[in-house]
Amino acid sequence: MKKEFVCISCPVGCRLTVWQDEKSAVQVEGNTCPRGKTYGVQEFTAPVRTVTSSVPVSHGAQRMCSVKTDAPVPKARIPEVLRAIRGASLRAPVAVGDCVVENVAGTGANVVATRRVTEKKR
Amino acid sequence: MMRNVDVAIVGGGPAGLAAALAAHKAGARSILVLERDSFPGGILQQCIHNGFGLHYFGQELTGPEYAQRFVDEVEKIDSIEVLLDTMVLQVNPDRSLVAVSDKNGMVRVQAGAVVLAMGCRERTRGALNIPGTRPAGVYTAGCAQRLVNMEGMMPGKRVVILGSGDIGLIMARRMVWEGAKVEMVCEIMPYSSGLNRNIVQCLEDNDIPLYFNTTVVEIHGRERVEGVTVAEVDPATRAPKMETARFVPCDTLLLSVGLIPENELTKGTGAQMDRVTSGAQVDAERQTSVPGIFACGNVLHVHDLVDNVSEEAAIAGENAAKFALGTLQKAETVRVLPEGGTRYVVPQRLVRGEGKAALYFRVRAAYKPARLAVLSGGREIRSVKKRVMTPGEMEKVVIDLKDVAGDVTVRVEEG
Ligand SMILES: Cc1cc2nc3c(=O)[nH]c(=O)nc-3n(C[C@H](O)[C@H](O)[C@H](O)COP(=O)(O)OP(=O)(O)OC[C@H]3O[C@@H](n4cnc5c(N)ncnc54)[C@H](O)[C@@H]3O)c2cc1C
Numbered sequence: 001m002k003k004e005f006v007c008i009s010c011p012v013g014c015r016l017t018v019w020q021d022e023k024s025a026v027q028v029e030g031n032t033c034p035r036g037k038t039y040g041v042q043e044f045t046a047p048v049r050t051v052t053s054s055v056p057v058s059h060g061a062q063r064m065c066s067v068k069t070d071a072p073v074p075k076a077r078i079p080e081v082l083r084a085i086r087g088a089s090l091r092a093p094v095a096v097g098d099c100v101v102e103n104v105a106g107t108g109a110n111v112v113a114t115r116r117v118t119e120k121k122r
Numbered sequence: 123m124m125r126n127v128d129v130a131i132v133g134g135g136p137a138g139l140a141a142a143l144a145a146h147k148a149g150a151r152s153i154l155v156l157e158r159d160s161f162p163g164g165i166l167q168q169c170i171h172n173g174f175g176l177h178y179f180g181q182e183l184t185g186p187e188y189a190q191r192f193v194d195e196v197e198k199i200d201s202i203e204v205l206l207d208t209m210v211l212q213v214n215p216d217r218s219l220v221a222v223s224d225k226n227g228m229v230r231v232q233a234g235a236v237v238l239a240m241g242c243r244e245r246t247r248g249a250l251n252i253p254g255t256r257p258a259g260v261y262t263a264g265c266a267q268r269l270v271n272m273e274g275m276m277p278g279k280r281v282v283i284l285g286s287g288d289i290g291l292i293m294a295r296r297m298v299w300e301g302a303k304v305e306m307v308c309e310i311m312p313y314s315s316g317l318n319r320n321i322v323q324c325l326e327d328n329d330i331p332l333y334f335n336t337t338v339v340e341i342h343g344r345e346r347v348e349g350v351t352v353a354e355v356d357p358a359t360r361a362p363k364m365e366t367a368r369f370v371p372c373d374t375l376l377l378s379v380g381l382i383p384e385n386e387l388t389k390g391t392g393a394q395m396d397r398v399t400s401g402a403q404v405d406a407e408r409q410t411s412v413p414g415i416f417a418c419g420n421v422l423h424v425h426d427l428v429d430n431v432s433e434e435a436a437i438a439g440e441n442a443a444k445f446a447l448g449t450l451q452k453a454e455t456v457r458v459l460p461e462g463g464t465r466y467v468v469p470q471r472l473v474r475g476e477g478k479a480a481l482y483f484r485v486r487a488a489y490k491p492a493r494l495a496v497l498s499g500g501r502e503i504r505s506v507k508k509r510v511m512t513p514g515e516m517e518k519v520v521i522d523l524k525d526v527a528g529d530v531t532v533r534v535e536e537g
């Protein structure tokens with residue numbers, strides 16, 4: 001099956017057509033440089049994305065702490081990853097890199113904090 | 123409270139923090155950053171998505187992580203003091219300023235040099251004059267971004283977004299990820315000013331339609347938004363074609379229709395402004411027309427990449443320190459002028475002499491392919507061909523200062 005993508009590796013935005021030939025090799029057409037081919041193959045075979053969100057923090061100087069997956073996760077798994085993040089919360093103090101959800105939705109990636117949240121002063 | 127410092131910096135966003143670090147490196151003995159928010163980091167605190175720092179750190183970071191790197195550095199340096207919850211009210215041409223804070227009351231500062239780094243604010247609905255009622259549920263995209271990401275509140279469930287700038291695109295995905303339905307993104311222009319990457323990963327990934335040459339012509343609802351009327355516009359005049367009007371039910375309208383540099387304080391100093399950028403006119407050292415007052419970051423011109431902000435702020439911070447220490451050379455400047463497809467160029471002035479200078483500019487429309495020429499003294503001193511130049515991306519060209527023989531012109535044309 002042929003699929004169409006816009007290459008996002010640079011502002012030119014070449015239109016790529018990607019398909020699998022008889023020998024199951026992935027073919028890319030429309031790219032004007034090698035980066036476009038790499039991108040086309042990746043998007044065709046295993047598209048991945050980094051997921052970012054925020055989770056509530058108790059006892060913090062802030063109400064929310066921003067988080068991300070520490071590695072890109074398969075695009076199709078994003079809804080599960082988001083569900084797991086929605087169920088998570090933190091307690092201050094939080095440091096950048098603190099683990100929020102380990103091996104989120106079985107993807108092998110961890111959800112980690114991306115900001116510092118200090119304890120609320122009394 | 124009364125303070126005397128070498129360098130005072132207004133705003134503790136990425137520009138202010140990078141300027142502080144550079145001023146320290148250049149030898150300033152006392153640096154004071156004044157920030158009205160309770161935390162440093164500026165807008166980046168709410169930009170929780172990733173994609174920052176590829177140029178500056180060679181690594182993909184989220185906004186808060188990018189900001190934290192600068193905060194960590196600043197905290198290590200004793201001669202940099204950051205006053206939070208402190209709003210600067212006035213900057214005077216003699217490099218004194220007035221601020222207020224709950225903790226310190228009135229704060230008066232006399233500085234050897236001042237760096238303006240107040241960032242920008244979003245264009246609001248009032249600036250656009252959409253007819254209709256005035257119900258709740260109309261937000262700027264950045265305001266919604268702050269509510270969702272920092273306050274944990276959802277502005278609505280069924281959303282229409284006007285404007286396809288990056289903040290609008292990022293918020294389209296964010297709202298979907300938080301369970302809302304995003305009906306569409308309307309863009310009055312025939313192209314998006316947002317990055318391809320955001321169009322693909324925010325809209326296409328989530329099956330959100332993007333309509334070009336389309337705008338919102340009316341907002342409906344008494345207490346709360348109940349829907350909007352959208353219509354196509356004539357691509358030439360951008361007047362709505364009312365025969366194409368249709369009603370789209372929604373409870374929220376997000377506006378992502380541009381940013382305006384926050385320059386009330388700058389104007390108060392009497393600095394010469396640039397009508398196109400809405401920021402001050404500066405020379406290559408990022409000094410305004412008022413001696414000792416510098417500007418950088420979004421207050422100078424709207425940047426789409428924070429990496430460029432950090433780079434520019436370092437120039438301003440370094441030279442502010444030199445000015446305060448009395449080592450910044452005074453020299454005659456030539457003008458830098460946009461021509462043809464070039465909309466503006468920063469800096470607006472240059473000193474002839476040694477070394478190189480980077481000129482940052484934007485084009486008026488998409489050029490595919492584009493030819494860029496830099497001229498000075500009737501001679502072409504630099505020529506570059508690019509496959510594409512678009513209004514959404516800031517461009518940069520580096521010139522050799524020894525080639526400068528009079529006013530410099532930056533010209534872009536098809537070719
Ligand atoms: C809503 C929004 C979303 C954005 N998203 C992205 C993005 O995804 N990626 C990207 O690369 N860029 C993004 N940008 C651009 C981004 O603004 C810049 O990359 C960068 O944050 C600009 O840095 P700055 O320090 O110039 O401004 P800011 O980050 O805006 O910082 C200015 C600081 O000055 C303070 N200030 C202003 N006036 C005063 C005063 N009178 N007294 C005291 N303090 C004052 C403000 O509180 C603020 O902290 C976004 C911009 C906006 C507005």
Ligand code: SF4
Nearest residue numbers: 007010013014033036
């Ligand atoms: S294929 Fe190459 S030139 Fe085309 S958009 Fe991708 S990176 Fe850019």
